[in-house]
Amino acid sequence: MSLKRAAAITGIAEMAPRASAEGLSTMSIWADVSRGAILDAGLEPSDIDGLLVAPPIVDMVAMWPSHLGEYLDIHPRYANIVDLGGASAAGMIWRAASAIQSGLCRAVLCVSGEASDVSTFYAPRAKRPTQQLPLREFEAPYGPMGANSGYAQIAMRHMHEFGTTGRQLAKVAVDQRTNAGANPDALYRDPLTIDDVLSSPLIVDPLHLYEIVRPCTGGAAFVVVSADLAGSSAQTPAWLLGAGEATRGVMLAQVDSITTSPVAQSAPLAFEMAGVTPAEIDLVSVYDCYTITVVVTLEDAGFCEKGRGGPFVEEHDLTFRGDLPLNTHGGQLSFGQPGLAGGMSHVTEAVRQLQGRAGERQVPDCELAFVNGNGGIMSEQSSLVLGV
């Protein structure tokens, strides 16, 4: 069954990332962006009959959707948590569209974000793997550095198999920083060169500090509505044209090939449903927790041949003025990663661009966007084609 044009995103809201929580709570952030998204969509609180929530990474409690519904004083008929790690936001859109198409609801509020900073994110207590997980028994004793070491291992193997270079990976961070210069909300906006990236401290070989995302505080929300509500929306609807999802194990030792991600399955599903090809895409908005993530995603989504991601990002201008505008908000590498709202930033930016509301960094004639959400160590992938 196709979800093409079954639903559209109309309203979005985003809190600018900040380096520390500054007295904010997760709930206060969620309330702020929820209000903003409902207002932006031109809806009343009573119109919201669906609620999807991505859990905060540093603060896991049960029944988050009910706690948020209570805070907002809304009464959804469809309420769920979506935990696909960084892929949660993209995964929410087709889940919302699916619920809308089945008649369960008409307007689904999707919310993410958290009050976090580097110290809470890296606190050993917060990051202790659940005692029963095989990860705790067969990986933790060897001193991994969380996601950092996993993505570094992917990058190392990618370099071995395909000859990908540090300069090629650094180019992703550099072009995205140029984009961040045109985004007042981004955490890091000063221009960056390839040499700056390569001379920043090596943290987990071959990845340098400026190739690694920064945990921070922030949040985002959007509203997914039915076709009839989209028709009367104040904003240009950003339609869901295609969606695909694929997952694999989280422990890299359990994965057949770590240089190919499940994007190789999820993206073709999304393109097929939408009836478009990568060559037709005006804006690429893909998860970038590390530079290597972007390179692997572009390959597996079919923007270039497998293994040619390095030369591909070198040959193309990935800025908002370029021939392949990519992560025009700066990507999470420059924008910041406010928990799972980091993944949502790729959705909000795509909607902004499709609606023509991206200001200085607006991509001309932006009609088709490819969005990719990525979770874990490239273990969860949710791919979308959005369009106007």
Added chain:
Amino acid sequence: MSDQPRKPLPRPSPLSQPFWDGLGAGELRLQRCDSCDTYVFYPRPYCPHCLSEALTWKAVSGRGRVYTYTVIRRAMHPAFQPDVPYVFAIVELEEGPRVETNVVGCAPEDVRVEMPVKAVYDMTTAGIALLKFEPA
């Protein structure tokens, strides 16, 4: 008791005890499926390939090659900070399965992808041995 942070050590379950017992005895043992002849790692109650519950522990060669690795220069868990820089790797065993591990016995800059390695059994003060590898 010391206030120093302690490294997270394995807590063997009845299912995984033979694996850790093997390492303690200086031997790498893996589950092998009697039904489809596949090695299974990490330990599981049944073969995920054919669903057979007939799994037998077998001693294996301990030989393999580095599938990938990274050098960790800032530890996330404070107990590992004194060890930096150290190599966190995935080794592909000759018998097929891959394991997360450390490569020891050489400088981090001498490690290469596809480098041949052999198992070493690193006995911790807690009396449980970890599976590590050194250049073969």
